[in-house]
Amino acid sequence: MPELPEVETVRRELLPALAGVRIAHVDVRRAGLRRPFPRHFADRLTGATPTALTRRGKFIQVALSTDETLVIHLGMSGAFRIVTPDAPDEDRELRYTHDHVVLTMADGALVVYNDPRRFGVLDLVKAGGLARYAPLSTLGPEPLDAGFDGAALAAACAGKRTPIKVALLDQRVVAGVGNIYASEALHHARISPRRRAGALATPRGAPREAAHVLAGSIKHVLALAIARHERAYRRSPFLVYEREGAACPRRRCEGVIRRITQAGRSTYYCPVCQR
DNA sequence: CCGCTGTCCTGCCAGC
DNA sequence: TGCTGGCAGGACAGCG
Numbered sequence: 001m002p003e004l005p006e007v008e009t010v011r012r013e014l015l016p017a018l019a020g021v022r023i024a025h026v027d028v029r030r031a032g033l034r035r036p037f038p039r040h041f042a043d044r045l046t047g048a049t050p051t052a053l054t055r056r057g058k059f060i061q062v063a064l065s066t067d068e069t070l071v072i073h074l075g076m077s078g079a080f081r082i083v084t085p086d087a088p089d090e091d092r093e094l095r096y097t098h099d100h101v102v103l104t105m106a107d108g109a110l111v112v113y114n115d116p117r118r119f120g121v122l123d124l125v126k127a128g129g130l131a132r133y134a135p136l137s138t139l140g141p142e143p144l145d146a147g148f149d150g151a152a153l154a155a156a157c158a159g160k161r162t163p164i165k166v167a168l169l170d171q172r173v174v175a176g177v178g179n180i181y182a183s184e185a186l187h188h189a190r191i192s193p194r195r196r197a198g199a200l201a202t203p204r205g206a207p208r209e210a211a212h213v214l215a216g217s218i219k220h221v222l223a224l225a226i227a228r229h230e231r232a233y234r235r236s237p238f239l240v241y242e243r244e245g246a247a248c249p250r251r252r253c254e255g256v257i258r259r260i261t262q263a264g265r266s267t268y269y270c271p272v273c274q275r
Numbered sequence: 276c277c278g279c280t281g282t283c284c285t286g287c288c289a290g291c
Numbered sequence: 292t293g294c295t296g297g298c299a300g301g302a303c304a305g306c307g
Contacts, residue, residue, distance in 0.1 A: 002301080003300060006300080033284095034283060034284080034302090073302090074301090075284095075300095075301060076285095076302095077286085116284080116286065117284045117301095119283070119302080120301095160277085161277080162278060162279090166278085169301085169302095179299090179300055241300090263278085263280085264280070265299095265300095265301095266298085266299085
């Protein structure tokens with residue numbers, strides 16, 4: 001379930017299992033995911049100790065004692081399962097259908113990567129090469145950083161003729177927003193997903209009011225989602241996503257949530273309060 | 276360069 | 292019950 005909030009939650013869950021614990025053994029159970037795993041993948045991980053876990057957009061970066069970084073992207077269906085050192089043997093031996101990589105940590109824990117659709121990425125990058133690693137180096141601003149604001153959003157959207165919803169999915173515009181939180185943020189900001197992205201800026205590129213509002217809404221929906229996942233919510237908390245036909249949740253709004261298709265993806269919005 | 280479509284892969288669900 | 296088609300939270304190649 002991997003947009004920025006879910007990826008951040010995964011990072012926090014992996015942190016105590018990986019950081020400072022040597023990787024004792026690596027079981028790579030297929031040749032790759034969408035692409036082959038990097039050369040000598042298991043050998044390069046074995047014996048390494050993760051020193052830090054950071055997130056950039058939807059990527060997790062695991063810095064290793066070997067001066068390489070394990071770059072992780074969960075794609076559509078990637079997930080980690082952690083089997084703690086004190087788990088019973090039957091849990092340790094359990095193998096699920098799409099368990100592709102199993103890390104055995106020196107403390108006995110297992111860190112298992114499972115990915116039915118195999119759209120994920122597990123890659124190794126030399127420390128010096130990270131800045132030039134294309135998938136990361138082309139990412140736009142980090143939405144929860146203080147530096148991300150209406151001006152940054154307007155600058156990234158200036159001149160774009162594509163609808164704002166489609167622009168928000170472009171990781172070069174803002175990193176980490178996906179199909180759910182694009183709809184949620186636009187609803188929070190009361191902005192129609194059909195509006196032209198370029199309309200967030202004046203012809204000279206200065207931010208319009210809508211850019212400030214939308215930047216704030218992006219921060220709000222992402223931060224709230226991270227907080228909810230930390231408390232292990234499981235019910236769907238979305239206000240418009242997958243709620244076609246439901247009453248708009250905005251107070252005193254009489255609208256009904258609609259689903260439309262933009263650039264081949266579903267968009268949910270309220271045609272009454274989003275303009 | 277820009278924006279749109281198709282594609283990678285499996286699972287699930289609605290409808291027949 | 293079983294089959295089929297459509298859709299799914301991502302990203303990129305290839306096209307006009």
